[in-house]
Amino acid sequence: MTEGPGGAAARRAGPTLVEVDRVTKRFGDVTALDDVSLSVGPGELVGMLGPNGAGKSTLLSLVSGQRRPDAGTVRLGGGDPRDAASRVPLGLTPQETGLPPTLRVGEVVEFVGRHYPSRVPTAELLDRFGLADLAKRQTGSLSGGQKRRLAVALSLVGRPRVVLLDEPTTGLDVGARQALWAAIREYHADGGTVLLTSHYLEEVQELAQRVVVIDRGVVRADAPLETALAQVALRRVLVRSDAPLDALPGVVRAERVADPGTAGDPRWELYTPDADALVRELVTSGTPFHGLEIRGASLEEAFEQMVAHDAVRTDERSAR
Numbered sequence: 001m002t003e004g005p006g007g008a009a010a011r012r013a014g015p016t017l018v019e020v021d022r023v024t025k026r027f028g029d030v031t032a033l034d035d036v037s038l039s040v041g042p043g044e045l046v047g048m049l050g051p052n053g054a055g056k057s058t059l060l061s062l063v064s065g066q067r068r069p070d071a072g073t074v075r076l077g078g079g080d081p082r083d084a085a086s087r088v089p090l091g092l093t094p095q096e097t098g099l100p101p102t103l104r105v106g107e108v109v110e111f112v113g114r115h116y117p118s119r120v121p122t123a124e125l126l127d128r129f130g131l132a133d134l135a136k137r138q139t140g141s142l143s144g145g146q147k148r149r150l151a152v153a154l155s156l157v158g159r160p161r162v163v164l165l166d167e168p169t170t171g172l173d174v175g176a177r178q179a180l181w182a183a184i185r186e187y188h189a190d191g192g193t194v195l196l197t198s199h200y201l202e203e204v205q206e207l208a209q210r211v212v213v214i215d216r217g218v219v220r221a222d223a224p225l226e227t228a229l230a231q232v233a234l235r236r237v238l239v240r241s242d243a244p245l246d247a248l249p250g251v252v253r254a255e256r257v258a259d260p261g262t263a264g265d266p267r268w269e270l271y272t273p274d275a276d277a278l279v280r281e282l283v284t285s286g287t288p289f290h291g292l293e294i295r296g297a298s299l300e301e302a303f304e305q306m307v308a309h310d311a312v313r314t315d316e317r318s319a320r
C-alpha cells in the first residue's frame with residue numbers, strides 16, 4: 001500500500017517492529033492471505049477488523065512465528081519471528097488459550113514470567129488485571145471471562161515491546177472488558193505496541209489509533225482512526241446523472257460507479273457531511289438527476305461497506 005507524507009511512515013517514530021511484506025499464505029485451496037503488507041511501528045496501537053475467516057488470526061500466527069508464509073517476508077523487530085530470539089520482545093494472546101487446569105493462577109504467571117529476562121512481578125500483574133483475589137485458584141475453576149483476563153495478563157508478563165491480542169475481550173462482560181481495556185491502555189501509555197483483532201467495533205474505536213480492515217485475505221483499508229470515523233460520519237447520497245457531480249460543493253468524495261450492461265445515466269455515490277445541503281445544491285444548480293437515495297452510514301455499515309467492495313476504500317490518500 002502506498003504511504004503518503006502524512007501517512008503511516010510519518011506517524012511512526014522509529015524502525016518498524018512488525019513488518020509484513022507482500023505475504024501470501026495458503027491452506028490447501030484456501031488463500032488465507034493474499035499479497036498482504038502491513039507495518040507497525042513502536043508505540044502504535046493498531047486494531048484489525050474483518051469478518052470471520054478474513055485472515056486476521058493467520059496474519060498474527062505469521063507475525064508470531066507459528067507459521068511460515070508461502071510468499072513474502074515477515075519481520076519482527078528486524079528478525080525472523082521463527083527464531084526464538086526474535087520472539088523475546090513479543091507478547092501473545094491467541095484466540096484460544098489452554099491453561100494447565102490444576103495450576104494456580106499465581107503459579108501460571110510465575111511459570112510464564114520466568115521465561116523472560118525481565119518480568120512484571122506476579123502480584124503487580126494480577127493486581128493490574130483484577131485477578132489478585134484469584135491468585136490461589138486453580139485455573140480449571142476459573143470462569144471463561146477470568147481465564148480470558150489471565151490469558152491477556154500472561155501476554156504482558158515478560159514486558160514485551162509488542163503484543164498481539166487475538167480477540168482479547170471475546171466473552172467478557174462489560175465490566176471485565178473495560179478493565180481489560182484499561183490494562184491495554186496502560187501498557188500502551190508506557191510505550192508498548194499493540195496489534196489486536198476484534199469483532200467489536202466499539203473496542204477498536206475505544207482503543208486503536210489506526211484501523212486495518214482485512215477481508216478474504218486482502219487489506220481493504222488501513223487508516224488512522226480519525227479518518228475511519230470521519231468517513232463514518234459522512235452521509236452517502238446515491239443518484240444517477242451524467243453531470244460531473246464530484247465537483248458539487250460539500251462533496252468530500254465521489255465514486256462514479258460503472259454499471260456495465262445498464263443503459264442510461266451513470267450512478268454516483270457521493271459522500272458528504274450534510275446530505276440536506278447537497279440535495280439543495282443539486283436542485284438549485286439545475287443539475288439533471290434522478291434515482292436519488294440517501295443513506296446514513298453507521299459505524300457497522302461503514303465497515304460492512306469496506307469489506308463489501310473495493311470502491312469504498314479508506315487509505316492514507318483519503319486522509320489528505
Ligand SMILES: Nc1ncnc2c1ncn2[C@@H]1O[C@H](COP(=O)(O)OP(=O)(O)OP(=O)(O)O)[C@@H](O)[C@H]1O
Nearest residue numbers: 027030031032050051052053054055056057058059
Ligand atoms: N490450519 C488451517 N487449515 C486450513 N484452513 C485454515 C487453517 N487456518 C485457517 N484456515 C482458513 O484460512 C482462512 C482465514 O482464517 P483465519 O483464522 O485467519 O480468519 P480470521 O479472520 O481470524 O477469522 P475469525 O474472525 O473467525 O477468527 C479461513 O478460511 C480459515 O478456514
